[in-house]
Amino acid sequence: MSMLEQAHRINQRYRAFNHVAESLEAEGGGRLAGFHVSVKDNVCVKGMPSTAGSKVLEGYTPPFDATVVAKCRLEGAAILGKTAQDEFGFGTFNVNTPYSIPLNPHDTGRSPGGSSGGAAVVTAVADFPHLAIAESTGGSISCPASFCGVVGVTPTYGRTSRWGLIDYANSLDKIGCMGKTVRDAALLLSVISGPDRYDSTVLHAPVEDYGAQAGEPVEGLRVGVPKEYFGEGVDQGVSDVVWGGVKRLEDQGAEVREVSLPFTRYSLSSYYIIAMAEASTNLAKYCGLRYGLQLPLVGSFDEYFSAVRSVGFGDEAKRRIILGTYARMAGYRDAYYLKALKVRTRVIEDFRRVYRDVDVLAAPTMPVVAPRFDEIADMEPIQHYMMDILTVAPNLAGVPMVSVPCGESHGMPVGLHIMADYLGEGDMIRAATAAEAS
Amino acid sequence: MEATIGLEVHVRLRTASKLFCGCSTDSSDAEPNANTCPICLGYPGSKPMVNKKAVEHGIRVAKALNCGLASMVRFSRKSYFYPDMPKNYQITQYEVPLAEGGYLTVNDDRIRIRRVHLEEDPARLVHVGGDITSSRYNLIDYNRSGVPLAEIVTEPDIGDTKEARLFLEKLGVMLDHLGVYDPHAEGSLRVDANVSVEGGSRVEVKNITGFRNVEKALNFEVVRQLSMSRMGIDVTRETRHFDSETGSTSSLRSKEQEEDYGYIIEPDLVRINLSPGWVEEIAATMPELPDQRTRRLVEQYGVSGFQADVIVNSGLEMSGFYEECCRLYGEAETVANWLVTYLLKSLNYMGLSLRESGVKPETFVELLTLIDEGVISERTAKELIKDYAASGESPRRIVEEKGLALMDMDELRAVVGEVVSENSKAVEDYLGGTGKASEYLLGQVLRRVKARADPNTVRKIIMDMLDSKGEYASVAQ
Amino acid sequence: MAEAARLNLTDEELERYQKQLKVILEAFRMLDEVDTEGVEPSFHPIELEDVLRDDEPSRWSWDPLANSMHKEDGYFRGPRIQ
Numbered sequence: 001m002s003m004l005e006q007a008h009r010i011n012q013r014y015r016a017f018n019h020v021a022e023s024l025e026a027e028g029g030g031r032l033a034g035f036h037v038s039v040k041d042n043v044c045v046k047g048m049p050s051t052a053g054s055k056v057l058e059g060y061t062p063p064f065d066a067t068v069v070a071k072c073r074l075e076g077a078a079i080l081g082k083t084a085q086d087e088f089g090f091g092t093f094n095v096n097t098p099y100s101i102p103l104n105p106h107d108t109g110r111s112p113g114g115s116s117g118g119a120a121v122v123t124a125v126a127d128f129p130h131l132a133i134a135e136s137t138g139g140s141i142s143c144p145a146s147f148c149g150v151v152g153v154t155p156t157y158g159r160t161s162r163w164g165l166i167d168y169a170n171s172l173d174k175i176g177c178m179g180k181t182v183r184d185a186a187l188l189l190s191v192i193s194g195p196d197r198y199d200s201t202v203l204h205a206p207v208e209d210y211g212a213q214a215g216e217p218v219e220g221l222r223v224g225v226p227k228e229y230f231g232e233g234v235d236q237g238v239s240d241v242v243w244g245g246v247k248r249l250e251d252q253g254a255e256v257r258e259v260s261l262p263f264t265r266y267s268l269s270s271y272y273i274i275a276m277a278e279a280s281t282n283l284a285k286y287c288g289l290r291y292g293l294q295l296p297l298v299g300s301f302d303e304y305f306s307a308v309r310s311v312g313f314g315d316e317a318k319r320r321i322i323l324g325t326y327a328r329m330a331g332y333r334d335a336y337y338l339k340a341l342k343v344r345t346r347v348i349e350d351f352r353r354v355y356r357d358v359d360v361l362a363a364p365t366m367p368v369v370a371p372r373f374d375e376i377a378d379m380e381p382i383q384h385y386m387m388d389i390l391t392v393a394p395n396l397a398g399v400p401m402v403s404v405p406c407g408e409s410h411g412m413p414v415g416l417h418i419m420a421d422y423l424g425e426g427d428m429i430r431a432a433t434a435a436e437a438s
Numbered sequence: 439m440e441a442t443i444g445l446e447v448h449v450r451l452r453t454a455s456k457l458f459c460g461c462s463t464d465s466s467d468a469e470p471n472a473n474t475c476p477i478c479l480g481y482p483g484s485k486p487m488v489n490k491k492a493v494e495h496g497i498r499v500a501k502a503l504n505c506g507l508a509s510m511v512r513f514s515r516k517s518y519f520y521p522d523m524p525k526n527y528q529i530t531q532y533e534v535p536l537a538e539g540g541y542l543t544v545n546d547d548r549i550r551i552r553r554v555h556l557e558e559d560p561a562r563l564v565h566v567g568g569d570i571t572s573s574r575y576n577l578i579d580y581n582r583s584g585v586p587l588a589e590i591v592t593e594p595d596i597g598d599t600k601e602a603r604l605f606l607e608k609l610g611v612m613l614d615h616l617g618v619y620d621p622h623a624e625g626s627l628r629v630d631a632n633v634s635v636e637g638g639s640r641v642e643v644k645n646i647t648g649f650r651n652v653e654k655a656l657n658f659e660v661v662r663q664l665s666m667s668r669m670g671i672d673v674t675r676e677t678r679h680f681d682s683e684t685g686s687t688s689s690l691r692s693k694e695q696e697e698d699y700g701y702i703i704e705p706d707l708v709r710i711n712l713s714p715g716w717v718e719e720i721a722a723t724m725p726e727l728p729d730q731r732t733r734r735l736v737e738q739y740g741v742s743g744f745q746a747d748v749i750v751n752s753g754l755e756m757s758g759f760y761e762e763c764c765r766l767y768g769e770a771e772t773v774a775n776w777l778v779t780y781l782l783k784s785l786n787y788m789g790l791s792l793r794e795s796g797v798k799p800e801t802f803v804e805l806l807t808l809i810d811e812g813v814i815s816e817r818t819a820k821e822l823i824k825d826y827a828a829s830g831e832s833p834r835r836i837v838e839e840k841g842l843a844l845m846d847m848d849e850l851r852a853v854v855g856e857v858v859s860e861n862s863k864a865v866e867d868y869l870g871g872t873g874k875a876s877e878y879l880l881g882q883v884l885r886r887v888k889a890r891a892d893p894n895t896v897r898k899i900i901m902d903m904l905d906s907k908g909e910y911a912s913v914a915q
Numbered sequence: 916m917a918e919a920a921r922l923n924l925t926d927e928e929l930e931r932y933q934k935q936l937k938v939i940l941e942a943f944r945m946l947d948e949v950d951t952e953g954v955e956p957s958f959h960p961i962e963l964e965d966v967l968r969d970d971e972p973s974r975w976s977w978d979p980l981a982n983s984m985h986k987e988d989g990y991f992r993g994p995r996i997q
Contacts, residue, residue, distance in 0.1 A: 044483045057482065063977045064476060066483060157960045166482040170705035171959050199485055200707050200966040201959060269943045278705055280920065281515050284526035285480045287921065289578075289993060291982035292482075297575060297994055301521045302921065304994040310923040319932055321920045323939065328517075328700035329916075336943065337702060341956030343949050348957055381935050382942060398960025422961060453970050460973035470989040475975040491970035512958075519921055521993040564990065571997050577990035580979070698919065708963040 003036055003128055007080055014108070015100040016121040019049050020081040030075030031191055032131070037072050038122045039133045041082040041099075042089060043175060044164040045069050052166040053085040053097040053115070056286040056312030058293045066164020067199070068133060068175050068192040075191050080130065083118030087314050088283065089137050089168035091115050092387045093376050094144070096316040104148060106412055110370040113144030116178070120144030120152070123178045131188040132178040137168045138271050139365075139391025141176045142403040146365035146415025149405040151185045151432070152178045156422050157398030158203040161196035169278040170201075172271070172395060182404060182433045186210040189425065205423055213429040219253030221431060224358035228264040229390055234367040237409035242364040245406030245416035245435045249362065252434050259358060261350040266343050267393035272385060273327050273340035274396075280324025286312060319381060344396055351397045355421040360431045364390060365403040365415035394419045404432040439660045443602050444594035445652075446630040447609065448587045449619050450559065451495045457558045457586035458486030458529065465581035466623070478584035480524030485706045488513075492556060492586035493710060495618040496536045497720050499588050500554045502616055502727055505540030510711045513556075513704040518697060521576055522560040524583050530557035532701045536712075542612070544605045550593040559585040570679055571688070588618070594632065599656040602631065606649045607751070611728050614754040621753065622793065631656055635663045639675040643687050646680050655680040658687055731757055739770035745778045752782060755792045762799040767806055776806060780820055784827035796830020805833040813843050815892035845890045854899045857882045858907075869908050876900055 001009070003024055011017045018041045026033070039045055042052035044062035046069075051057040069079065084100040086093075094117025095101055102117045104110040105124045112121045116134035121144075123132045134141045136154040145152025154176040165175055175192065179185035193207040225246060230239055250256045288294045288308030295308055313321070327336035354361070367390060376384075394401045399419055406416035416435055420428035456463055459477035476484040493511075500507055514532035535555035541548045561583040565573035590609070596602050610627060613619045620626055629652050634640045643659060646652050658680075663673050678687040726734070728750050735746040735757070749760050760777060764770045781802065785795055805826060808814050814822065814837060822842060826833055837843050845853070857879060858865060868875040876897070883896050917924045924932065985992035 050482075052482070060482070060982060062481070062483065063981065064483075158963070163485055164483040170485075197968070198487065200487055201705075201963060203961070203963075263949070266946060266949055269946050272939075273943060273946075277702055281517050281527050281700070281702060284517055284519065284920075285482070285524070287519065287526060289521070289983070289985070290479060290481070290524070290979075290991060294984040297985050297992060299994060300997050301519070301994040305519055305921040306918075306923045309921050313922070315928075318917075318922055318924070318928070319935065319939075321922065322916055322932065323936060325517075325700060325916055325920045326940075328702055329698050330700075333701075335947075338956055339946050339949075339951065341958065342951035342954040343946055345954050345957040346949060346951070348960060380938065382938050385939070385942075396960075455970050455972040460968070460971065462972040462974070471979045471991070474979045475977075479979055487968045488966065489970050490967040493967070521996070563993070565996075573995050575995050576993040577987060578993045579990055700919075703958045705958060708959070708966050710967065711965055 003078075003080070006126070006128060010122060010125055014103045014105055014121045014125060016084055016102045016118040017081045018051060018053070018084050018099050018118070021048065021079055024078040024080070026076050026078035027073065028076050030077075031187065032072055033076035035077050035129045035131055036080040037077045037131050037133060037188070038080045038083045038119060039069060040116050040119050040135050041085050042135055042166040042168070043069060043133055044166065045079055045082065048079070048082055050082065050166065051099065052088050053099055054087040054312065054314070054317065055098045056293050056309065057166070057291070060292045062164070064164060066175075067161040067196045069164065071192050071194075072133070083116070083122055083132065085118060086115035087317050088166070088279065089115040089135065089140055090316045090320055092139070092143055092384055093371070094118070095373070095376055096314055098314060104370050106149065107370070110372050110412065111147065111376060113147035113366075113370060115140040116152075117144050119178050120148035120150055123150040123180060124148045131184060133175060133188070133192065134178050135165060135173060135175050136395060137172045137275060138395045139388050141178065142365045142391050142401060142415065142417060143388070145178055145403040147370035147413065149413030150178055150180060151182050151405070152176065152403045153185045153189050154395070154401045155189060155193060155425055156203065156400045158201050159193050159400070159423070159425070161194075161199040161202045163196055163198035167282040169275040170282070171278060172275055174398075182402065182429060182436055183211055183214040185402070186214050186429045203423070208426055210425050210429050213426045214433040216430045217253065218249060218431055218434040221249070221254040221360065221427065222358040223249055223254045223256045223431065224259035224354055224361045225256060226259050226261045226264065226354075226361055226363055228261055229363035233386070233389060234364055235369070235409070238364050238366070238368060238414050241407035241409050241414040242362075242416050245404075246362050248406075249431060249435050254431070254434070256362075257358070259354050259361070261354060261393065263343070263346045263350045264393050267347050267396050268385065268389055270340040270343040270347065271388070271392040271396045273336050274344065276320045276324030277327045277337050278324070280321045280328070283313070283317065283321055316381070347393055348397045351394070351399055351421070359420065359424070359427045361419040362431070362435075363417045363419070365417040366390060369410050369412035369414060390417065398422070400425050400428055402428050402432045404436050406435055439599045439657055440597060441599065441633050441635050441656065441660045442594045443596035443599070443656060444632040445592045445596065445602060445605065446632070447590040447606070448628045448630075449499070449590065449613055450623065450626040451492055451586040451588055452617065452619050453489055453491045453495065453586055455489060456584035457489050457492050457556065458584055461584065463585050468581055470577075470579040471581060473581045474583070478524060479580055486529060486704070488707060488710065489586060494720055495586070496554065496556050496588050497712065497717060498616050498618055498724060499590070499613065500537030500540065501721060501724060502612055503537075503540035503542055503551050503554065503590070505537035505551060505554055507537050507712055507717060508534055510534070510709050511536055512709050513707045514701050515704050516699045516701060518699060520560070521578060522563050524561065524580060528557060528560065529704050529707075530589075531555035533703065542605065542609060544601060544608055547595075547597070547601065549595045549605055552591045552593050554588060554590050557587050557589055559583065559587050569681070570690075599653050599660060602656055603649050603653040606652060608728075610649070611751055611753060615725055615728050615731070617725055633659050633663070634673070635660055636667060638663060638667055639673045641673065641675065642677045643680050644677055644690065648682075651680065651682050654682075654685050655687060658685060662687070735760070739764060739774070741771060741774040745774045748778050748782065749774070753792070759792055759799055763803055766799055767803045772806060777802070780823045781827060784824050788828060790827065795827055797827060798830065801826070801830065801832050808833055808837065813837065815844060815889065817892065818842050818844075818889040821889060842889050844892065845887060850887065850891055850896070851899055853886055854883055854896065854903060857886065858900070858903055865904065865907060868904055876904060
């Protein structure tokens, strides 16, 4: 069976793709020669429909590649297709989209996690050389990686260029990667990282060979376990499996100690306010002009814009736009938007302080294993948001993190979250490999 | 007309590329949407990149207006929906503007500048089937989208409509001297004017192009507002649009509530430090400003303050023209006199700029030389200058074509002789004591020679001739 | 506010959202507990500075109108103002 046929098979069974490539083209050799790279639908691939999981971008075909995609092509990768996601990244279970809702391969009655659900699914089931480009704002790489039992790497904010990433929240979005093993994910990370003059927020620090760190000894590595991450809301089964992973590190010579990140409990609110404020401005451009969903040109511009946006956005997108607009309005701006930004400083200080004493942090990625679709349908929006409780803090702070499968609970995969300091991807990869369940 | 007026001036800065992308800003000969890219078209996934030169121009403007510069600047997103907005937010500067607290003096009146900041221009709308309020649909050209603008906001210190125009003219000359804007480019300077009368509500008139239109729009508004208040009607606080054809303003939207722009810091851009070193470098390379130039012209060329002022405030080209003429001709004061009193008058009367007229330093100096050489009289020159200003043609050629050269003396004497002999009665009258008769004879001669003789010269010849006749007569007696 | 964001909400949506948003906003209020006296806001995780581009024009060779349904003579067609 050809690679494309396999991709279609995967799609038929698990609905992981919004678009499968018409043909597979790869040029030249390079570090990714022989690999097929799937790309989350909010990362632009020239000539392939990019919807970011939203109806408002139906039919949009970008005239350029995202920088990370261009880098992959230069290293000989073939682009396999665009993977399904929650609309614009708004979601934790990949159910907020009019397009494909992917199914968790371990139990198709359960969610694969979100918002990079499709990427995690393809990574889990592909048995050909495959790597996934995914994206995280509040945990959208870690969560599906944890729920689907694969490795998900979210690099330091600014490590990868966001040129060509359809924005959710510009100060929080990071393009990262998924692979079956830490080594695989690290390989892709090295390829897609690095400066880009088209993105003013990109870091200029040199890019290491992150794959080389995979398998290096963790003797003497200082591992911090934040007590706030093992609290009430975390399922006992999950907690136990995660501790198993931490033990594995200790057995290999790592020094494990308890630490505290006191501002963790405020991260969720701070994250959502900032993310929604930025998102509500990012989504303003979708109004039926120039690209994407367009209607017959009838009425005043107010009427036309409203008509397109009402039909094009799903419930969650509308909620976030409204909340985000509210948080920026004169009179509320100080209490919400500015306050959230100051709390963010506190959260960042937490991490900086703790990294003076430890090299990496270890915690559960998600408080539960993948929930059932019918359970999800009964949840209120606020309960969806609460699921992010363990991933938002590092995402808010912009530190790098990797979710690595470390066992099962209730028959479903459990992810161990390793978080490092800014540009500490090397330490992170080293620790993650050591903790990887064999 | 008296009123309380504040202005928001948007100046298109002279850079080769746009504020946030590399597209060319020169769209004068371009097809619609030829100078565009995903960034200035607001395509998903695109991100802005700040143009260094635009920031430098902004710093120049701030310094020239005596403002205090921020130590660092950030950009903000100003959100609102409109068909000319590629992202439905404009990247501007809200929280941390480039500069604040400056001034520009107009006729001894200090007009305070509240702030100067940078922002991007939206696209150009072409209204089809009507004007802004009545068109059936719009055509959008994004060539303009993303061009760097400096927004200069004044305090409501302007006290009457004429002063508003004078302020803008002075500002325009200043910006021209700075080299940051092109006064000849269409729409390179747009004004939003805020006006209220007698403590009433403030009305905003948006998007006025051209200094005279600003005065017109303001005059209309003041009259409108005054009549309303005379009739006991409250003036509504709103935004209006000026129609240059009818010379009137009409309502665009109600401004009972300030539109909430929901500002956030632009998260795709980082802070820009205006380091003392960088600012010093720019300050050291500032071109000569209008007031400095006026003083220098007085010192260097000995012209009067008034003349220097007129020359400098007529624009950058005019002072360059003046100095070049002085270099070619030498007599700085003569150049100034003829330039200010006659050439400028003709140009203004015909509504021509120096560039449009085709007048050049070489040909202007030619005119002055013709006077010196005695080829034409000053009187002729004053007439000739009108044709010259209109065509820019070589004065020597105009003189030839129109036969304006002064007659030589023999020819002139012959004509005078003819007139005298044809008008014996007048001669008798003169000799009999009627002084005015000589003037009559002068008039007759001038009718014949027209511009080809200087009246004073003619008068002298007549007097000589008459006097000699008198002598002859007395001798004859 | 839905209007400000150019979203036409049905009555049903309005009612449903209002309830949901109320709950969410309540939750956000917990930020009031945090002492942020003298704390600077963090607009980015890592503060970068002075990223500037030289003023050199460059050209994209592309068709800007390719993704648009509404166009005329090289212009984009847009809805009327009023």
